[in-house]
Amino acid sequence: MNTPQDHQADPDGQGPHPDRAATDPHTPDGTADATTGADATTGADESAGADSETEHAWDSRRDLYRHSPGIMLGHSARIGGSLVGGDQHGVSGGQVTGDVILGGSKVEYHLGGDTEERSGEIPRTEVEALARTFVHPVEKGEDAAAYVGGTAPVDGGPDADLPDEPWQPGSPFALALAGLRAHRVAVLSGPATTGRRAAALMLLRAAGSRSYRALDPALPPGRLAGELREGCGHLVADFVTTAERPLREHHIRALGERLHAADSHLVVVVGPHPVVHGSVSPVPWEPPEPAALLAGHLRHKDLAGRTVDELLALAEVRAVLAHHRPVADTARFAERVAGHARGTVSLAELGAFGHYAAERQVREWFDSADHSLHDKAFLIALATFDEAPYPLTAELSDVLFALLQRIENPGEPARIPVFGTSSAQRVEQALADRYQEPEETEWGPVLQTKVQFRDRLTAITLLREVWTGHPSARPALVAWLRRLADDPRPVVRTRAAATAAVMAEADLPSAMALLIRSWAADRRLRARLAAANALALAHHLGAPHVSRILAEWCVAPDHRLRWTAVRGYALVGDAFPAEALAALTEAVRGLEARGGPARGWANERDELAQSAAALLLAAGQEAAARDDWDTVAGLWGALPPLMRGTTRDFALRATVHACGPTDGPGGTGRPLLLDLFARSDATPGTGGAVLRHALAALWRGVLNDPECSASGLVTLRQWVRGAEDDRGAETALADLLPLLAVSTEDHRRLVYLLENLRSEGDAAPPSVALRLRALVLVSAPRDADARTPA
Template sequence: MSPAEPAEDPRPGTDRTAGRPEDEAPETAAETDTEPAEETDAPQDVWSARRDLWHHSPGIMLGSSAAIGGSLVGGDQHGVSGGRVVGDVIMGSKTEIHYGGWAGPAYASGDLPQDVLERLTALFAGCETFDTALAVLRTERVVVLTGAPFTGRRTAALNLLRQVGASPVCILDPDTSPAELPLELGSSQGFLLGDMITRRNQPLRESHLRAVQAKLAEHGSYLVITAGLHTSFEDTVRTTQWKPPAPEAVLRAHLGARVTEDEAGALLRLAATRDFLARQHQLREVVAFSQELAAYARGERRAEELERFSLTAVEQQVQEWFDDGTVSLHDKAFLIALAAFDEGPYALTAELSDLLYGFLLNIEEGGVRARIPVFGTSIAKRLQLARARRYPENEHTEWGPVRQMKSAFLDDRTPMALLVEVWTGHPSSRPALVRWLKRLAEDGRPLVRNRAAATAAVLAAADLPSAMALLIEPWAAARRYRFCLAAANALTLAHLLDTPNIPRILHDWCTEESGRIRWTAIRAYALLGPEMPEVALAALSGAARDVDAEAAGGEEAEELVHSTAVLLLSGAGPTVLSRLAGFLQDEQSVRDLALRAFLEACTKAEDDVDEARPALLAWYARAAVATGVEDDRLLVSLWRAALGERAHTGAALDTLRDWVRQADTDPESEAALSALLPSLAVAGPDHQRLSHLLRTVPGAHGGPPPSAAARLLAALTPALPTARS
């Protein structure tokens, strides 16, 4: 490159002449809602919001937990697979990993002595790709080895040169231009050009390689070029894709040089080793782990240090990404977006990473508007840099499953480690992250909104005070319910990640005067209640006492009902049922909460599937034949109270009509109703009410009366008292 030629800016582009767009005007940390005061939205119902949260939260965060998902009634409550991971990421000791390799800068130029060459290649583990590259080198005298960073390309290149007897080896400057390459080939027998640097307008062409071959043939020498992510080629250039040997083969080779054969076998059988090999670690990490295993065999390392090593390697890789000046800001924005949308659609991740890039550039360049090329971004190179993969899988949508091309990190611990590193290790990025997450939280797509909440939860687990002040509290106090829901979801997921003090926050918020903050706490109790049912019900019933008569039909009161109903149909159902039955003896506001929540739960189908058996009817059927439980008696008591109280009678009868229609197509539901209805007919008004209902129940969609009604009436008749004369 001539001195007058400017170096290519690695960033997608900046516009230093454009004015700052209104959309990118600075926002205060607490600003979460910029719409006119009268512009609000309706809250998403708790049932669909819970389902969206379960479908769209990262798998490592929820794992097998049934606190949110799982069956509606009697679901098991497991631990959260991600809790231990994020706890280790935040609380674990920071162990430095020192990778092996030749001394000095990775791309230092000059001759490599023979003894150093032999030392660096002595433990090389061969593979099929190496044999292919060796055949090309022997025939063509030059081979271009492409592949991902830290997969052993450099060691393979040196071993290729050693195998053809090319010594000494001269290390060339990676910034050598393709046109100048033949001029750099001196009298050495072997040459290595590692991670060749090219420009888009100066790619490596076939004509360059022909000139190189002619020069190599003059001296009987050989050249290996390793290509990085940003090396540009002409289409006709023949390259060899490097696929490294299996990590276990590399680990065995290095252990063989450090310990005895018996010790190596024992070390390979360790649980920490099996766990390490089960994850797709880079070969440099495998080599470093072999050193740790050898130190363990000498008594210099503890078992917990071996177990910690794998996660430490992930953390160190994340730190390298953000400390490396050669990784562009655009790529760093993509890494952050991929961490937030791990296991999500690639196109969505890329779209939203560009939005984050604009916010980050606004901080770094002081008001510069981002210029992002529409085309030209290589998906393969992006994912290679991120150590991620792309795969097809169905994505849940409101219209049903849709096939999507998704992307995810190879190591499922990377997303949390990355988000924690950015939030705590690079606080200058916080204003951009806050703006970005705000935009995600108000997005129309459920996946985007829920990933905003999940990301906020990870940040809260890493630094609760900052995440609360900058994200969650402003969201909870916002006018728009989308932000309130994001706050509730964030607190829910943060608690599942073992973040301390979340129950205390919810308790305090439930007593707040602000309606939005109270609403947020009530919604969060619907999701977290199964983890702490007694605490949740105490808070919800306390909030019900505070709702005045004029607001009894408002959104907060409705949210209390729905949240309580969700708890009843959760894994903590038996505990909740017992408490609701006890609420019947409480003051009227709490009694109303219990009955309204009970009737709301009666409208939900088992496993939350339309047209399935009513969940509470199925629960009654199971309890009626079980021993040692009184759930059937408690359900009957709530039914009788609902039927007997004027404010709730109409809703109770409507629900029973729905159950009768459902029983017309489900024999098991009919059998359960046949047992339930007589237990409700204990007084004259109850008999008359139920008898009239069964004689007059209309069919579905205006059709003929359900035939099951007559059979249920026959089952009810023996319970009717003899009329007095």
């Protein structure tokens, strides 16, 4: 063990870590650069540098939770945050006013007559059937039932169950309807999955239309007026407006004149970022809440005597509605809910709808000819970097596109559009949202624009589908993930491991052979850490045999596999702590039987102790949160018996390593081990009392060990200093320190430490040290000399 002066505060503030080596500034995270001749490194060089410079096991665990997608570990349930929309991106939110000239002019020539039919009738029965289930969005706090089922007569007359106009005054629907009545033309904008076409038809119906026609969205803006009919409601769905094909003011005025003359109406449905000039501004359309939408569909179905509220209260229904999904999916889900009410659909089938819908959407993307290879590469990258910064996703999706292009067209170089589709359009095409959120960095939080699929199940579903359903893409995916695993950015490396974990859960043999096994046997620490992260996340996802893999690797002849398994136990061992601690203990015995650490892994003893400390802390915190102190006591009670024989050093090192991590960001806050002691019940016979005695026994072993005592005293000094502003920590130390003063030597050591605890420039110890000294003096052994040793 190092002496106290060897221990400096870590940059992350996690406290002293025995035998922790400094990081080489030329090789971030202590890894060798694969592009700078690393393959020529000899075994001696590896022993001297590559494997001795790594972050602490607890830090690896913290980074794994910080950078993994929330849906994997359950630590993040954020659905959006502050949406980045409106005038925060694009060209003033996509709506352009005034004259904008981009590039050259475009001239259209029409030679001869156009005989193609450019419109078609929409049956009135279809519109009336749609009106029965249509739901108008309402403000929070409004009665959704009052705006469900637009069955009021077209003249807005009274209805027995509905207000005169079944929409909320001031709502987007009301604003669009006012414009439609005044100008005879309205522009409705929104994503394709929000039910905007149904809203457009309801606008035409509310405006008094009794017949309906759909116009060809491929028509140029100037040709729309020529397709209008007398006394009819017209719909142009999915009308594309761009800087080269804008909907200009003269187009809108010409349409208004023609519509007034024909006593007709027109609703133009455009995307969420339209390019429209003129007095008629696009009205953004947002779908109703999923529960209200589902209720609107259920009210007109045979529910076999079940009520809508009863069905909405089902846990399986609430789980599906918790994810924002396309309006059409909610309509399909209503059929299943009604089927369950009639007894034809089980609860399990009902709960599986979310996965079914996500799989259906993913297959549509991969099968679609409208999505280019560049688009599909972006979707895969977004699935990998869900909840991560958008620039990162876009940058690395281009790398994947180049690799996929080599497979699809090996003789043609990848042509990446530098200024192609806007970021807003790419995100919308992926059915995702942009939002702003602070991203943790080594310098502190930084506000970032992030991207997230609206349906939380999409990311994992997409990665499974591309790995198992499209094997031809595997060479590119493997090369891409290997490159990501060697990236200097922690979030990139962690996401590479997370993606490999999804693939391992879907197809363990292939993922192990192509990615994880090769990472685990790699000379570079980054690769081995990627393997450990991947196995930990794969276990959380339900992949089989992870604990067996770790157990076999933990005693493997190859020290690289052993390192991966030992770090893996730090990351996921709290899921099976007794088994993990037994495996680490067996590895310690094997290490001593071999006569010491491997040539390429000088700090093997310390790594084993770090992992034991990390898994015991994590498992103990989780059990304490459940108020299961018997389990906490059982976990930590397994260490004192190991303080005999060849495992003594392992138990003491693990204790010292467990003292550093804290419950606050950047190493601030109360040490986790002291917090466990503070929260435990001291009543004799309880699990808390057993825990306290186990921790006291471990501490006495540390302070009386020639190699560990210096590290233990450094930790005690830090704990006492931290208690100056934490009365709970002071109370815990007041209970702990007397348990450590068993012998005269113990007592003298503690009194000396407290009397001489001074920060730089201070003439006297902090007041908390003097208060604790008084308690230690009172609890002195009968044969102890209370005088301070010279």
